[in-house]
Amino acid sequence: MAVVMLRKNSQAEEHQVYRRTGRIEDLEAQISSMFKRLRLAVIYGGNKSAEGAVIEPTGNPRSWKSYETVARDIAASMVRAGCKNVSLFPDDMRLGEMLREQDVHLAWLNTGGVQGQCSVAHAPAMMELFGIPYVGHDPMMAGILDSKHVFKRQLRSAGLPTATFAIVLPEGGEYVPEDDPVFMNAFGEAEGPFIVKPVSGRASLNVMYVEKRADLAAAVNDVYAKTRNFVLVEQYLGGAEYCVAIGGPVVSRGGKLERLDKPFVFSPLERVLDSDEKIFTSMDVKPISGERARLLDPVKDAKVRGEVEALALAVWRQLGIETLVRLDIRADANGKLHVLEANPKPDLKAPADGVTSLVSIGLSEFGMTYDDLIMSIFADRVDVLLSERRGTADRLIRLI
Numbered sequence: 001m002a003v004v005m006l007r008k009n010s011q012a013e014e015h016q017v018y019r020r021t022g023r024i025e026d027l028e029a030q031i032s033s034m035f036k037r038l039r040l041a042v043i044y045g046g047n048k049s050a051e052g053a054v055i056e057p058t059g060n061p062r063s064w065k066s067y068e069t070v071a072r073d074i075a076a077s078m079v080r081a082g083c084k085n086v087s088l089f090p091d092d093m094r095l096g097e098m099l100r101e102q103d104v105h106l107a108w109l110n111t112g113g114v115q116g117q118c119s120v121a122h123a124p125a126m127m128e129l130f131g132i133p134y135v136g137h138d139p140m141m142a143g144i145l146d147s148k149h150v151f152k153r154q155l156r157s158a159g160l161p162t163a164t165f166a167i168v169l170p171e172g173g174e175y176v177p178e179d180d181p182v183f184m185n186a187f188g189e190a191e192g193p194f195i196v197k198p199v200s201g202r203a204s205l206n207v208m209y210v211e212k213r214a215d216l217a218a219a220v221n222d223v224y225a226k227t228r229n230f231v232l233v234e235q236y237l238g239g240a241e242y243c244v245a246i247g248g249p250v251v252s253r254g255g256k257l258e259r260l261d262k263p264f265v266f267s268p269l270e271r272v273l274d275s276d277e278k279i280f281t282s283m284d285v286k287p288i289s290g291e292r293a294r295l296l297d298p299v300k301d302a303k304v305r306g307e308v309e310a311l312a313l314a315v316w317r318q319l320g321i322e323t324l325v326r327l328d329i330r331a332d333a334n335g336k337l338h339v340l341e342a343n344p345k346p347d348l349k350a351p352a353d354g355v356t357s358l359v360s361i362g363l364s365e366f367g368m369t370y371d372d373l374i375m376s377i378f379a380d381r382v383d384v385l386l387s388e389r390r391g392t393a394d395r396l397i398r399l400i
């Protein structure tokens, strides 16, 4: 086992640290030895109405969903991979007690949170507080990625393309764009069309296409009334829409681990829109199928595929993303690509009966199955924890 001992920390505890560049065979051996005793908990979104879930139910700026069925798919895949002890828990206020009672070693976060502002950050923040290593983004990254206004400012400062935008908070009553210096600075006299959407949303919910400037205020007031949060006004991009997934460099292919020389970019696809479909219809309404998502061909679509992949790598590197995201991208009328968002918790449902997910749809091109995808996410995260998170992964290291 390739163990590199680094310096002792101030409490004179020893932490074993593994190099991220370590041999992949060693990681494979560590994971299979870990699997003999590992107690893994897959966490899904807690329901604030459940008895004992919260002290007081409050609001949900982000549309709530439990994601429990997907958590079951992830858990089942981990069992097939050889992890014998996998349980499921909701991420409500009893979580710490549950994890302690069950003596859980590692959590897989498949939750958007229960309630409140920035709910996607709550589960990773709790894990850090409890000292439980987890598969998922750290709390700040989860919060940044789920807050389109913050994320877009990050893109801007990194020089990455994103639609012109104004972040507005119409707290004081009726919104008047002409009285809002932020809006005027971004859009001036622009007549539209615009997109008005929540800063923290999912599945196209409450995303509105606004043809004319005269209708903008009503749309902003409407989204604000539903979310009680900042509202994002964007330039409408009328070109084709794309998605791409990107994860860490450790991948599983045919059940065997490999270490790539860069992050793994996969499932680049065009989201096929009907001629009158201005906004991609929510997957809550129309499930993702082959007709709705067309994989970009490495030869025929080489140009746009290269651009989409380069954009994914640039976002990953510039923002310091560490685990799977799915980028939504849209072209403007001239074909120039813009990043719409990076989804911190892309749908990981197991493909079945002609219904799949935007991240799983392109796996076969790389000789990978759904189980390979789940193992890739797991193994890459374990690799990060063992090599770069000194002091946070001792619970795992003791299992090896």
Ligand SMILES: Nc1ncnc2c1ncn2[C@@H]1O[C@H](COP(=O)(O)OP(=O)(O)O)[C@@H](O)[C@H]1O
Pocket (backbone or CB within 6 Å): 163, 195, 197, 201, 202, 203, 204, 205, 207, 234, 235, 236, 237, 238, 241, 278, 279, 280, 328, 330, 340, 341
């Ligand atoms: N600026 C924009 N121009 C054109 N279409 C947009 C724009 N912003 C969002 N959309 C449409 O709305 C959909 C949902 O927006 P998105 O930013 O991905 O939020 P979410 O998926 O979290 O609801 C996109 O898939 C796209 O079809």
Ligand SMILES: [Mg+2]
Pocket (backbone or CB within 6 Å): 203, 204, 328, 340, 341
């Ligand atoms: Mg989206």
